[in-house]
Amino acid sequence: MTSLCGGTKVVEVTSLSAEESRVPAATTDHAQTGAVTELELRDVTVTFGGLTALSGVGLALQHGQVHGVIGPNGAGKTTLFNVACGFVRPDTGTIERAGRPVPGLRTRDLAGLGMARTLQGLGLFDRMTVLENVMVGAERHARSGFAAALLATLGSSRDEAALRERAREVLDGLGIAHHADRYPTSLPYPVRKRVALARALAADPEVLLLDEPASGLSGSEIEELGDLVRTLAGRTSVLLVEHHMDLVMRVCDHITVLDFGRVIASGPPDVVRDDPAVLAAYLGESVA
Amino acid sequence: MQQFLNTALSGLTLGMVYAAFALALVLIFRATRVVNFAQAPMAIVTTFIALTIIDDGHSYWLAFVAALASGLVLGAVIERVVIRPVEGKSEINAVILTLGLFIVLHGVAAVVFGNRFRSFPAPFGIRGFEVGDTTIALTGFGVFQIVSVLVVMALLVLLFRFTDLGLRMRAAAYSPEVSRLLGVRVGRMLTLGWALASLVGSLAGLLIAGGSLVHPSYMDSVVVFGFVAAVLGGLDSPVGAVVGGLVLGLSLSFVSGYVGSQLVALAALLILVLVLTLRPGGLFGTAQERRV
Known part of the structure; x- marks a missing residue:
């Protein structure tokens, strides 16, 4: 490890x-x-x-x-x-x-x-990839208005790219970028803990x-x-x-x-x- | 051979409509664990809105867009006004509320729009295409049905897979508590989920109504098949809903074409029992533990 x-x-x-x-x-x-x-x-x-x-x-x-x-x-x-x-x-x-x-x-x-918190039970989204999990956490970092996102305008797709970029940075910072496309359930516990930490850190x-x-x-x-x-x-x-x-x-x-x-x-x-x-x-x- | 082709084609069209209806149910179920029994009357209301606009002499397309838009609004309003107060309580409360809505909306539609059969136009031909000197069971409107459902599915996939809004909606559906902790506006996501589901339901309503007669209870048979399709697919899988709809549409079409149309409802039940016996979670459902 x-x-x-x-x-x-x-x-x-x-x-x-x-x-x-x-x-x-x-x-x-x-x-x-x-x-x-x-x-x-x-x-x-x-x-x-x-x-x-x-x-x-x-x-x-x-x-x-x-x-x-x-x-x-x-x-x-x-x-x-x-x-x-x-x-x-x-x-x-x-x-x-x-x-x-x-x-x-x-x-x-x-x-x-x-503020951000990690949970004892981790609370990762099992049906999302590691990267997507962290992207949800990065939410606060880059967000356009609700209406703009609703219409899936260019602005919101740029947002999505920014989120993705941000999530990758954080994963890389914690040394787990190579797990980005995997699902949490397939990873060993210590890595999952890091994913949970990355998700909390993503919001800076x-x-x-x-x-x-x-x-x-x-x-x-x-x-x-x-x-x-x-x-x-x-x-x-x-x-x-x-x-x-x-x-x-x-x-x-x-x-x-x-x-x-x-x-x-x-x-x-x-x-x-x-x-x-x-x-x-x-x-x-x-x-x- | 020709009969086989025709049966398959009409099954495909029918299956697409079931798929759309099942998709509407699945969208709400996977976000809230609530089976929305009011889906059909909601679609009836929006279909009648479209019919009123058409009868006023406006174009089909204006009516089409208006029906989808009113579906969006209706879904959002129902979530905010009716479902929100019982959010966080047992899901059965919300389910009972949707059953109540079923009855109320049914009644409202009959009172406002009249309890009689009215014909609903189709934007494309409803006569089968002619290939050589035979007429096949695929109509212009049938193509429109298939294409519009495919387009809606593609848009939903784009939304859920490739936008951050879709990501948040999935997060909120999977674990509201954790999502809230991460700053996701879970309430808004639920409202949006209901709105989208209602929009898809409205589309299903329009597609069923096109080229035939509508009545405040014209969706009743589709409701049953839509539910069966959704359950076949596993209730929380959008892909499952589509596959379930197609499987059901094709099977029922073959039963109707080769065995007898009076056995259609029975066949639907048989398929349901068979699938749930072999795969209790549905074709694409994920088995899950639940707190009892």
Whole structure:
């Protein structure tokens, strides 16, 4: 699987972003400070029936950073993620995208807000080729009006060519361009994961939400994934839910630790690693 | 030999019309998992719109275009107004609604356009071509039927295979949730799907009506065969719908020509049972697991 994401290929991802002039909706002044908050969740509480999944959770994703969310099983990581992408409406709490509140965030708003997410189950379109899958993701990138597309005018066919071109670029950047014409079901799982990632990246999102990107990958593939995520951080901010502790410690700039729906620690990897509350959550209370 | 040729030719024409009707059903089914029982009365309404325009002294072609356009609008309106409120609920809700629409549109057509037989003109000759000194069972209008269905199919293939709009429609049909996540306007895609299906249905209506009598229930027999054709093809495959339509049209034509026309309906049922026994998913259907 090393051929899938050799180091040179990974570099191409970044060069790809350099030539794109990003036109972020509300993040014009992040360049000089580097401290702009791309996505902020404040005081989020979610209950399912009598069960409190999240209680007063806050999280701030800084521009250009990789932000990890970790915690034992059932800590509420996935719920937090679902809140961030509009799958779950929080009972209380606010979501801000680049300083602007987004009340009643819905899934369909996500692309328009410059956000993209990968799914644990991948959710690839099985009856479309890899290239077409990525083209659907590139949607936000090149689009003409509904009416123009409806009439299948010249404009929309040019659009289609642009989408195709864009999708190829992204696939090439992830080193899977040679699979472009195949169907997802015919590909091994790690490649499919890359296709799902390519589809999310195709829109050139400013915020990328990765849901357990390492699950189902082998040790060396996780290594490569880590490198990839680091290069992605140059062009987009990444929020990442992950079980694989080594990966999280290696790639994240900032880590939020959840346990029983509460934030028990938050900070850089080195700080979080030695936090007694985190150790207790993962290893149990010390008997002494 | 001559009888064989004639039977095959009339089967082909008939099959094309079934194929168009089946295609209209498939377009909606694969996007929404809803069998649109109202397809036939929708086509009846647009056919009567065309007839009204023709009776006012305008050309057939103006009426033809008007019927297709009104089909497009009718489909979109029905999706927005009737189907949208139950979107995301169990599919059976929408199916029942289309059954209701079937009855309502039927009644409306009878009230507005009159519950009597009226003749519908054909733009081309409806006498068989003469080859040598024999007349074959292919008419000018028959050629028009075949060609127009082929053109519509080609346009649909172009739309779904080679445009980004078609790509989005396929994505929305395959997985609405994921598509929404990727920024696809799933609602619009559904509306457009209904509009297109209704347009194809209108075409089928016009092709059946041409050169014969129309009545608020003139499509009833075609509805049944159209459904059979769609199911034969697997209900979610456009290619299947076309093949199903042709298979059915040809078989029924041969049954009618060689065995007896009173056995046509029985033969359709027999073919359906046979195909579904051997291939429960239909000829081109993909077997799929469903949540129960």
